[in-house]
Amino acid sequence: MTDFTQKPGVSVWITRLERLSAWGAVAFLTLTIADILFGIFQRYFTGSSMIWTEEVARFALLWLVMLGACGAFLHGDHMTIDFVIKKLPLALQKLASQLLFVITAGILCLMIYLSYQNAMGMSHMKTMALNIPKTYPLLSIPVGFFLLLIAVVFKHLSYASSHMCEDAEKEVSP
Template identity: 30%
Template sequence: MKAAGFALERASDYLDILCRIIASCLIAIIALLAAAQVGGRYFIGWSPVWIEEMTRYCFIWMTLLGACVLVKRGEHAVIDVLVSALPRSLKSIHTALVLTVIIATSAVLIFYGIKIVGIVGKQLSPALRLSMAYVYLAVPVSGAIITVHCVVGILAEWRRGEE
């Protein structure tokens, strides 16, 4: 059990690093594309049609990978005014319940994300002629990564409760 938990923790850590690197690269790409579009429009009066589309797809991936990073750090949206007043044991239970709800939501993302990837697989984007499956794949991928992070978080809370 401990070996599986350790392996899952390592996987979660590696996924977090990967998400951070990819999201950072996507931010840089978005900035470069936006600058190229504005510069092209301003200086030569023309900018390629595909830039806006590529920027949008990079933004989708960046946002969903960023959500994975926030869940790993425990910085997802939360109102903790009442929770901060709870004793440690109840905080642990609250955290585990919140993470369980996030897992349930992630399961929906995975299930319907896979469904929609299958539906749009043959559809091509207008400007890039890219399969829309690559764009929609961000939904189940982020759902799976968030699930791994939450399971690791629940295991960590369980270990804290045993101590």
Template identity: 30%
Template sequence: MGSVTKGFMQLTHYINKVVGWLLFIMLAVMSILIFWQVFARFVVGNSLTFSEEASRFLMIWLTLLGAGYAIKEGALISIDLLQSKLSGIPGKILQTVMSVIACSFYIILIVYGFSMAQAISFQVAPTTGISMFWPMLALPAGGALMLLNTIAALIENVGKGEEPA
């Protein structure tokens, strides 16, 4: 691997480490909010007004960033019947074609997700009062992470054949 690809892989590794911690923090905050919502509703008799909406927005971010993180870990569910039957050059060609198709989808997700987020940025969430731009920004952010990790996985896949035994 060249120095550029090594730098890219190190950057990807660092970004995934930061995203992993962000996912952990978001899941913890969401769990605390939901626990407190249930506790306040059934024990105290008066629930929080913002916790359901905040948890929903956190779930959106968790799902899209988590999908990007799962790509790097190889943890996304897939149908790999054909891929498991092919090995060597045909397997790498199939993996490359699948990665290019996925990257095309991620670019569409980034471009249209950002334009959609801008289009509804004037709307305000009812209980939290934040612009709907922020929850919708999860689409291009998740798409960018998925694109980054798919490219990194493709580099790793192609680079496996170049390593000396």
């Protein structure tokens, strides 16, 4: 019998968020590839092209990048410059980690707010080919930043809990 009173750990939520990000990115990658292939087929085999194929590919690529950024961060595929922090004493490493978290979370919150305001401000404008509000493709930016913020919080919690375990082990051992 499964005990439903136990809450899943941070690592479980990190895995779930990484999978959500990856599957979302795969869906938009599939859409992009299918759309481009359809555009090529139309142009070279029928002699005409649909005007909307380029716009769909551009918007799908935007969503792909913003969703994929979360998965890349969680998987450790984003570029980081951490050689200086690793050379610091443990206490300064923890302080730098806290400071980095606060700065990163603050910037992401600001970007979520600003990009959401921008997307909502464009609701009256329509795209050229699809004739949909520009809000739909622009919402990929705050959604992507929001997922990235959740990922940063989960990673920080994971880092903090692993260091608390290390500190507890040091106190117990002679």
